[in-house]
Amino acid sequence: EDQVTQSPEALRLQEGESSSLNCSYTVSGLRGLFWYRQDPGKGPEFLFTLYSAGEEKEKERLKATLTKKESFLHITAPKPEDSATYLCAVRRASGTYKYIFGTGTRLKVLA
Amino acid sequence: DTEVTQTPKHLVMGMTNKKSLKCEQHMGHRAMYWYKQKAKKPPELMFVYSYEKLSINESVPSRFSPECPNSSLLNLHLHALQPEDSALYLCASSLGQGDEKLFFGSGTQLSVL
Numbered sequence: 001e002d003q004v005t006q007s008p009e010a011l012r013l014q015e016g017e018s019s020s021l022n023c024s025y026t027v028s029g030l031r032g033l034f035w036y037r038q039d040p041g042k043g044p045e046f047l048f049t050l051y052s053a054g055e056e057k058e059k060e061r062l063k064a065t066l067t068k069k070e071s072f073l074h075i076t077a078p079k080p081e082d083s084a085t086y087l088c089a090v091r092r093a094s095g096t097y098k099y100i101f102g103t104g105t106r107l108k109v110l111a
Numbered sequence: 112d113t114e115v116t117q118t119p120k121h122l123v124m125g126m127t128n129k130k131s132l133k134c135e136q137h138m139g140h141r142a143m144y145w146y147k148q149k150a151k152k153p154p155e156l157m158f159v160y161s162y163e164k165l166s167i168n169e170s171v172p173s174r175f176s177p178e179c180p181n182s183s184l185l186n187l188h189l190h191a192l193q194p195e196d197s198a199l200y201l202c203a204s205s206l207g208q209g210d211e212k213l214f215f216g217s218g219t220q221l222s223v224l
Binding site: 031 | 156212217
């Protein structure tokens with residue numbers, strides 16, 4: 001069964017304290033792995049798509065990496081405005097185009 | 112314009128009411144989606160429209176009725192809802208059904224009394 005597990009469930013960081021969020025996945029044929037950011041009461045905002053093991057993508061203080069079993073979202077020198085829930089999702093290479101979302105990591109960055 | 116606009120932002124309804132949620136996008140996207148999200152949970156897919164035809168229905172109860180009047184508009188008609196249907200309802204769109212990048216609206220926060 002396809003599954004996405006994110007850890008930790010919640011994370012509190014001091015401003016400038018770098019860390020990583022984990023997304024472990026099991027899927028029969030990966031079409032892509034996706035990272036979204038969601039602010040409270042808002043819809044998710046697309047961050048990255050990763051397609052194959054070894055791929056990396058960066059955007060400002062965020063860097064996403066992918067292996068055959070997991071993805072990491074590295075946050076370098078975070079700022080309070082990086083506080084949000086970060087969602088990971090996967091799509092299969094065939095069949096339904098349905099996203100399988102993880103439960104997210106709630107990140108709080110303290111000034 | 113890279114926005115998906117949802118109205119209303121908040122909705123309170125009784126179990127006997129009929130209401131509709133509206134979603135609009137002007138990005139030329141041909142796939143549109145309804146998701147339901149409970150607090151501290153991931154979004155759950157409800158319906159997918161591709162080229163204005165219902166493509167996926169995730170076994171959603173009939174008290175939720177989707178409608179896609181044209182390629183820019185998506186409605187969700189609500190009737191005889193239950194308190195457990197209270198949630199954030201998110202609309203999303205993508206270039207095509209197989210296109211990976213989803214653009215989400217800000218959602219409608221629905222409370223059923």
